[in-house]
Amino acid sequence: MRPVGGSRLILCASFLLLAAAGTGSAQQAADDEAYERPYTICGPNQVDRGTYNGYRRYHAFCHVCHGPDGLGSSYAPNLVESLKVMKRDDFAQVVAGGRQNIAAGKESVMPAFYEVADVMNYLEDIYSYLKARSDGKLGRGRPERCPS
Ligand code: HEC
Structure with a gap:
């Protein structure tokens, strides 16, 4: 050649x-x-089964500190805002391992959930719900499930 x-x-x-x-x-x-972005939105306020489950789990385990609909409280941060910058893996790490902030005399504790199976087994669902909220794809209150 x-x-x-x-x-x-x-x-x-x-x-x-x-x-x-x-x-x-x-x-x-x-x-x-x-x-x-593991969620699926199939209509106004309609989400897939996992995201719907995430809504329920969030309001069973997280809302006491992080407020209804993920909007935060005087004690714990607004997760709708947090997830605008936080990646899924970092989210999982904080929820599993917890976090403590004792800076400036302020004492706030994010408990570690690694031993709580009802949270750890549905971490994707909880994340999915909060990410849909954070992306502005899902409003406040109880969503509906997509027709199966
Ligand atoms: C006992 C109160 C409490 C409960 C219950 C709780 N958290 Fe927290 N969480 C906190 C506090 C306080 C912080 C802030 C910790 C800090 O200052 O670093 C936090 C921080 C976080 C962060 C980091 C936010 C950021 O912007 O860095 C995530 C993510 C989070 N929590 C998710 C969850 C999820 C999901 C649940 C439910 C499974 C939950 N938390 C339940 C108190 C709580």
């Missing part, structure tokens, strides 16, 4: 590789998006 033909072949091959890498990262971005 002549040298010119050879370099063309290499050029061509690297274009194909670049194209493949492009598709890969688009797929990766879509996967990341689905991971960070």
Whole structure:
């Protein structure tokens, strides 16, 4: 093969590789998006079964401190705001491990839930509910379930 033909072949091959890498990262971005936003909204105030369950779990285990609908209280932060910047993995880490803030004489404690199966087994659901709230896709109060 002549040298010119050879370099063309290499050029061509690297274009194909670049194209493949492009598709890969688009797929990766879509996967990341689905991971960070696991909820499905199927109508005004209508959510998938998991997100609905998250609403119920949140109001059983978290709302006493974080307020109804995730809106915060004088004691604990507004999670609708928190999830605008917080990633799903960081959320999971704080809920499992808890957190304590004793700075400036203020004492606030986020309990660790790693031993509470009714929370840990449904962490995705609770996150999903709060993320839908945080994204402005779900209003206050009890949502409805998507028709199955
Ligand atoms: C006993 C009160 C209490 C309960 C119950 C509670 N939290 Fe918290 N949570 C707090 C406090 C206080 C903080 C702030 C801790 C700090 O200052 O770092 C916090 C912080 C957090 C944070 C970090 C927010 C941020 O912006 O950094 C997340 C996420 C969180 N809680 C989720 C939950 C979830 C989900 C539940 C229910 C499963 C829950 N919490 C139940 C008191 C509570």
